[in-house]
Amino acid sequence: GESVGLHLPTLSVQEGDNSIINCAYSNSASDYFIWYKQESGKGPQFIIDIRSNMDKRQGQRVTVLLNKTVKHLSLQIAATQPGDSAVYFCAEKTGANNLFFGTGTRLTVIP
Amino acid sequence: ETGVTQTPRHLVMGMTNKKSLKCEQHLGHNAMYWYKQSAKKPLELMFVYSLEERVENNSVPSRFSPECPNSSHLFLHLHTLQPEDSALYLCASSRSGQGAANEKLFFGSGTQLSVL
Numbered sequence: 001g002e003s004v005g006l007h008l009p010t011l012s013v014q015e016g017d018n019s020i021i022n023c024a025y026s027n028s029a030s031d032y033f034i035w036y037k038q039e040s041g042k043g044p045q046f047i048i049d050i051r052s053n054m055d056k057r058q059g060q061r062v063t064v065l066l067n068k069t070v071k072h073l074s075l076q077i078a079a080t081q082p083g084d085s086a087v088y089f090c091a092e093k094t095g096a097n098n099l100f101f102g103t104g105t106r107l108t109v110i111p
Numbered sequence: 112e113t114g115v116t117q118t119p120r121h122l123v124m125g126m127t128n129k130k131s132l133k134c135e136q137h138l139g140h141n142a143m144y145w146y147k148q149s150a151k152k153p154l155e156l157m158f159v160y161s162l163e164e165r166v167e168n169n170s171v172p173s174r175f176s177p178e179c180p181n182s183s184h185l186f187l188h189l190h191t192l193q194p195e196d197s198a199l200y201l202c203a204s205s206r207s208g209q210g211a212a213n214e215k216l217f218f219g220s221g222t223q224l225s226v227l
Binding site: 041042045046089100102103104 | 113115117151152153154156159167201203213214215216217218219220221
């Protein structure tokens, strides 16, 4: 079956540095991927998505990279700020199926 | 704000109580979802409603009973819960719902439920 996992459960970065959060997926048929951010006391908030026909997509201070060869997804946050401290989830979708979520990585930004 | 509102934010209930969680979305979406979020576990999909019709029920115990009276409102009725049901219950909505590809979910802030 599908599995979405994260290489590291926690990540600490210095304010101003770039952050990279990784995600592995096992279903090669997955064709849509999303990154969510969840702050304490809040629900998951959409950050950025990417379709399988792309390998890179950029947003404001965030970039998602998709490597279908090794079934790997990453989220890069530029110039990390204290407000970026949160749990980050990746999720994958296969066609019309529902989103399947990973367990999350906790990002802590050190001032 | 995401446009999805959940009440109450916190709920403490005994195992013999009956309570309901409420969700309302102001996004004009056609699909609504209930998820369970437990510590160190992935989000677990519980129920999916598309155009007010339940389209998925992921083997959820009958002590959880969903209700979707219209496309903007979703309830989760709780009765005779167990302590292991303590978790954050998240409601979400999406534009089209079941059968739609490349569709993101919009989440509420959740109800933190504690069962004593």
